[in-house]
Amino acid sequence: MFELIRLRVCGFRGFVGEQEFSFDRPVTLLCGENHRGKSSTLNAVEWCLFGDKCIGKKTGIRERVDWEIANRYLQEGEVAVTAEFKGPKGTYRITREQSVGRRRAAQKVTVLLPDGTQLQGDEAENMLYVLFRSSFQDFMTAVYQHQEAIRAILTQEPRERNDAIDRLLGLSPYREILKGIIGARLEETLTNMEGRREDFRKRCEQAIRTLDNLIREERGKAIAEGIPEEAFTEQEALNRAAGIAEAVKYLAEELGAVDFKARVPVTFGEIAEFREWVKTQTDRLWAQAPDVLKQETLAAEQQKLVIPKGRYEEAKGAETAAQAEKDKFVGQFGDEVALVEAIEQQQREIEQLDGQIRKTNAKANLVREAMRYLKEVVPDAERGRCPLCGADAPRLLAHLETEWEQKVKSQVEELEQQKRERQSKLEDFDSLRDKLGTLERNLKNARSGCEDCLRAIAQTLRREIGKEEDPLALLSRRLEQIAREQESIGEAISKKRANISDLYDKLGKLRTIDEILVHQQKRAVIERVWETKELLELEESLNEASQFVEDVRALRTALAEASLEEAEGKIHSAESALDKYFCSIVKHPAIPGLVMEVAEDSRTGLNSYSFKSKDGTDPTPILSQGDLNCFALSLFLGLSEATADTQRFAFLMLDDPTQSLGPEMKRELVSVLEDIANRRELIIATPDPEFKSLLTTHITKTKAVYNFTGWTDKGGPQVTRTMS
Amino acid sequence: MGYREKVLDKINAMEHRADERRFLWQTLINSFEQEGADGAANELAGRIGKVQERFDTLLEKLEEMA
Numbered sequence: 001m002f003e004l005i006r007l008r009v010c011g012f013r014g015f016v017g018e019q020e021f022s023f024d025r026p027v028t029l030l031c032g033e034n035h036r037g038k039s040s041t042l043n044a045v046e047w048c049l050f051g052d053k054c055i056g057k058k059t060g061i062r063e064r065v066d067w068e069i070a071n072r073y074l075q076e077g078e079v080a081v082t083a084e085f086k087g088p089k090g091t092y093r094i095t096r097e098q099s100v101g102r103r104r105a106a107q108k109v110t111v112l113l114p115d116g117t118q119l120q121g122d123e124a125e126n127m128l129y130v131l132f133r134s135s136f137q138d139f140m141t142a143v144y145q146h147q148e149a150i151r152a153i154l155t156q157e158p159r160e161r162n163d164a165i166d167r168l169l170g171l172s173p174y175r176e177i178l179k180g181i182i183g184a185r186l187e188e189t190l191t192n193m194e195g196r197r198e199d200f201r202k203r204c205e206q207a208i209r210t211l212d213n214l215i216r217e218e219r220g221k222a223i224a225e226g227i228p229e230e231a232f233t234e235q236e237a238l239n240r241a242a243g244i245a246e247a248v249k250y251l252a253e254e255l256g257a258v259d260f261k262a263r264v265p266v267t268f269g270e271i272a273e274f275r276e277w278v279k280t281q282t283d284r285l286w287a288q289a290p291d292v293l294k295q296e297t298l299a300a301e302q303q304k305l306v307i308p309k310g311r312y313e314e315a316k317g318a319e320t321a322a323q324a325e326k327d328k329f330v331g332q333f334g335d336e337v338a339l340v341e342a343i344e345q346q347q348r349e350i351e352q353l354d355g356q357i358r359k360t361n362a363k364a365n366l367v368r369e370a371m372r373y374l375k376e377v378v379p380d381a382e383r384g385r386c387p388l389c390g391a392d393a394p395r396l397l398a399h400l401e402t403e404w405e406q407k408v409k410s411q412v413e414e415l416e417q418q419k420r421e422r423q424s425k426l427e428d429f430d431s432l433r434d435k436l437g438t439l440e441r442n443l444k445n446a447r448s449g450c451e452d453c454l455r456a457i458a459q460t461l462r463r464e465i466g467k468e469e470d471p472l473a474l475l476s477r478r479l480e481q482i483a484r485e486q487e488s489i490g491e492a493i494s495k496k497r498a499n500i501s502d503l504y505d506k507l508g509k510l511r512t513i514d515e516i517l518v519h520q521q522k523r524a525v526i527e528r529v530w531e532t533k534e535l536l537e538l539e540e541s542l543n544e545a546s547q548f549v550e551d552v553r554a555l556r557t558a559l560a561e562a563s564l565e566e567a568e569g570k571i572h573s574a575e576s577a578l579d580k581y582f583c584s585i586v587k588h589p590a591i592p593g594l595v596m597e598v599a600e601d602s603r604t605g606l607n608s609y610s611f612k613s614k615d616g617t618d619p620t621p622i623l624s625q626g627d628l629n630c631f632a633l634s635l636f637l638g639l640s641e642a643t644a645d646t647q648r649f650a651f652l653m654l655d656d657p658t659q660s661l662g663p664e665m666k667r668e669l670v671s672v673l674e675d676i677a678n679r680r681e682l683i684i685a686t687p688d689p690e691f692k693s694l695l696t697t698h699i700t701k702t703k704a705v706y707n708f709t710g711w712t713d714k715g716g717p718q719v720t721r722t723m724s
Numbered sequence: 725m726g727y728r729e730k731v732l733d734k735i736n737a738m739e740h741r742a743d744e745r746r747f748l749w750q751t752l753i754n755s756f757e758q759e760g761a762d763g764a765a766n767e768l769a770g771r772i773g774k775v776q777e778r779f780d781t782l783l784e785k786l787e788e789m790a
């Protein structure tokens with residue numbers, strides 16, 4: 001067996017300068033607060049022995065992903081860890097070195113044997129295995145209790161706990177590889193490939209069914225159109241195409257096209273393009289034919305003539321209506337001259353009446369003034385005399401009043417009545433004169449509209465129209481000429497159109513034959529797909545994928561079986577020690593003992609662990625965090641004890657074993673360790689002062705205590721050693 | 725005996741394709757040793773990915789033919 005006697009650490013993780021530890025007592029305690037370098041000291045032993053094997057995802061320890069070997073504050077130099085072991089033939093010195101600043105730098109391993117032989121590189125690595133016969137997993141399971149392992153097992157999540165127990169049992173590689181296999185999603189990929197191949201097959205079958213239906217329908221239609229069964233051949237299609245080409249050529253000649261070259265398809269594959277060509281050429285020839293062009297020109301002219309004719313008729317109608325309205329008005333009320341005379345007559349009469357009214361008013365004023373004078377100025381006694389001459393004029397006032405009432409007043413009123421009548425008549429005549437003006441303007445506008453239309457007609461006919469000429473007659477004559485020309489051209493065109501119609505009919509039949517044959521060809525191509533080398537290769541690649549998935553499935557089964565067997569073996573070998581240590585430390589009143597079982601998770605192939613109390617009850621619901629911690633420690637200690645006979649390492653390393661433990665459990669753990677110290681060298685790291693005190697006072701073996709009192713980035717851990 | 729050997733024993737005991745599976749196992753653990761579970765997953769996914777790529781090309785060709 002190999003005892004650890006000395007460790008020198010330089011530049012490794014928390015360490016900066018060189019630090020030496022002597023393990024010259026049965027028990028060594030590494031004490032101090034967290035982040036002072038205790039775990040780095042234990043990690044240094046592990047790294048020295050196993051190098052990169054204890055780093056990265058493959059360890060199954062989350063904290064080991066992106067683990068830093070070199071102290072992050074060092075800029076240059078070497079990381080170096082030397083561990084000295086006392087073995088059967090003397091002292092064995094192992095040194096592992098790595099350059100600072102290079103994350104994946106090559107490591108240099110040196111093994112110095114007691115006889116002075118020095119081995120390096122692969123020889124040194126092989127020698128490490130020969131000497132210790134231990135893998136990293138074995139070391140982690142039975143020699144070095146990682147604090148991460150305890151932390152992980154404290155979870156309540158079954159999957160994570162299974163993960164942690166696998167790690168405690170050194171089965172992480174199985175679990176991690178199984179996870180890798182699951183993560184590759186091979187079954188999903190294979191299913192996807194199979195599905196797509198099946199989809200392709202179904203699509204092909206569907207396409208064949210669709211084409212069969214199309215061919216059947218089109219053949220039926222073709223036969224109904226008079227195409228005989230024997231026409232559904234490529235040769236027949238080519239013959240028909242040649243006939244159509246000849247017909248296009250004849251049409252071109254008929255339509256007056258010069259230098260037209262007909263095109264004849266040579267192979268069946270050219271027929272679809274030929275059909276398009278025929279259609280394009282026919283349309284082009286037709287559009288360029290002189291008859292057609294002439295017909296289009298006549299139609300355009302006809303259109304041009306019809307519009308001004310309509311407009312002229314409309315304008316002429318408006319002029320006639322305006323004239324009729326004016327004539328009727330003049331007939332009824334007289335013309336402009338008569339109306340002016342009537343107006344002047346009324347004005348003269350009004351002037352005469354005004355003169356009469358003025359005279360009558362002068363007399364009326366005199367009478368009115370005399371009456372007012374007699375009434376208001378002359379005293380009553382003098383009213384019997386004339387106020388002008390003083391002659392007696394008895395009843396003068398009464399006489400004047402009678403004169404006013406009976407003659408003057410009625411004369412004035414009658415004259416004013418006559419004047420009002422004349423004025424009213426004058427207004428009527430003014431209004432009629434205005435109306436006549438409006439009618440004359442309307443007539444003028446209508447005549448102007450007619451003249452505009454006339455000019456438009458002259459422009460359309462491209463000639464001047466004399467005053468004696470009837471534009472409507474001229475238009476009608478031209479329209480009749482156009483109609484005659486159209487009739488003549490129409491007869492010629494209708495013959496040619498019949499030829500085109502016949503051509504289109506032939507073309508339609510050719511298209512039907514072509515489509516049927518193309519569908520038949522497509523169908524044949526799809527059927528031939530099943531005989532292609534590509535399909536065979538596709539099947540081969542699918543078989544290859546299927547075989548690969550089958551092989552991986554077999555590996556997965558082998559991994560799951562091996563993992564389960566190893567777990568069962570380890571649990572079996574450690575179960576009595578596990579039970580003993582668990583009961584000793586926990587002393588749970590409701591759990592008389594603990595039985596651990598393992599089974600394969602049928603879905604994932606991973607190990608699934610369960611606990612049973614010895615009385616058959618499920619202890620999980622009553623296990624505290626402390627109990628779980630004790631379970632993890634008991635499992636580690638149980639496995640150590642179970643492998644003690646074959647174990648090459650004479651020491652155990654425990655890192656912070658009292659997480660979540662109460663005072664009583666800590667005391668019981670110390671008792672267990674006191675017992676183990678009789679058989680194994682113990683190296684224990686703890687930040688727990690209570691546990692340290694219990695260890696120093698209750699472990700009867702001599703102890704070396706390294707106190708990690710501080711840590712600085714430039715100096716690393718500050719360590720002092722005391723003896724106990 | 726480590727996990728490699730234990731699984732290898734089981735592969736050796738297989739009636740079919742033991743050689744191919746031994747080789748596959750060796751490749752798988754090499755990837756795992758270098759890059760952990762992700763490395764193993766990538767190795768397997770990469771292998772079937774190559775077959776799938778060939779499959780895709782052929783299927784595309786057949787689709788064009790049909």
